[in-house]
Amino acid sequence: MSVSTMDDIATQALLWRLRLRYPDAESQRAFEAWLGEDVRHAAAYDASSTRAPAIDLQQMAANDDTQDSIGLGRRTRILWGGGLITASAAALALVFVVSQFRAAPYEVATGPGGQRVVALDAGTRITLAGDTRMRFDRHDARTATLLAGQALFQIRHDAAHPFGVEVAGRVIQDVGTVFDVSSTDGDVRVAVAEGSVIYNPDREAVTLTPGEGVVDAASSTTLRLISAPAVSVGGWRNGQFVYAGDPLATVAADLGRALGVKITVAPEIAARPFSGAITLDGRDPGQLLRLTPALDATIRHTSGGWTISADGRASK
DSSP states (O other), rough: OOOOOOHHHHHHHHHHHHTSSSSSSSHHHHHHHHHHHHHHHOOOHTTTTTTTOOEEEEHTOOOOOOOOOOOOSSSEEEEEEEEEOOHHHHHHHHHHHHHTTOEEEEEOOTTTOOOOOEEETTEEEEEEOTTTTTEEEETTEEEEEEEEEEEEEEEEOOTTOOOOETTTTTEEEEESEEEEEEEEEEEEEEEEEESOEEESSTTTTEEEOEEEEEEOOOOOOEEEEEEOGGGTTTTGGGGGEEEEEHHHHHHHHHHHHHHHHEEEGGGTTTOOOEEEEEEEOOTOOGGGGGGGGHHTSSSEEEEEEEEESOOOOOOO
């Protein structure tokens, strides 16, 4: 079994950071496997985001004549955190450094009823619910934008570089934690399971701790603080939902994302508050019918999906 030196690991980390500029499912799985191979890998990957290489001009004059693997002529060595890497890795490093001066946004989306996990670095994982769209930056693993839907954030603490989430014109600043964010028609909901977050640090600057949440409705100028049991945060990953006075429109959006169907709520009851717990068993939308007593509404299957209306009687 070969043992990697710290120089080898630094080079590997740099190449992984370059490869993840254009991530796909295969790259994400391979990256997570690499992180698990050696405890030093995570630290090296984190360091690769801030440690810029510098060309050692004196060393270049003394280099040997060996050709490198990508035909760059004389083997050029570059200082990297006190160590040396070869020209092939150095060329990639220089590309990486130059690219750091511009943003490189990309989007990740899930279909209705699906889920996807995105690993931004060794300790930061974001789980997207169904029918969700997010924007990330290949050059900045400490920022994300929730364009639509819902996501659970598990964030590595970094006091010098706090993680920030933008959603519907609001900002959520993380202080190293686990929290959930959803966006439905301009309404934003946040719930915290671990650590703390600051909601809109430049405006209301509301600090939320475990078991706390906030609802910021587009139709209101007042934030509504809510109780959000820590054990329930992110429960949607297993089909479990807990509400404390949330409007039926929000409940319908959550269930629709999980079941992969469109659920429309009649306008006259869309804002009606609902408190309680809902547990889904798989992805069969037919189970919506059993929610009739709890929601005190009629639930119908139509050609366009499902509708929730006001008269409180189920109809198939």
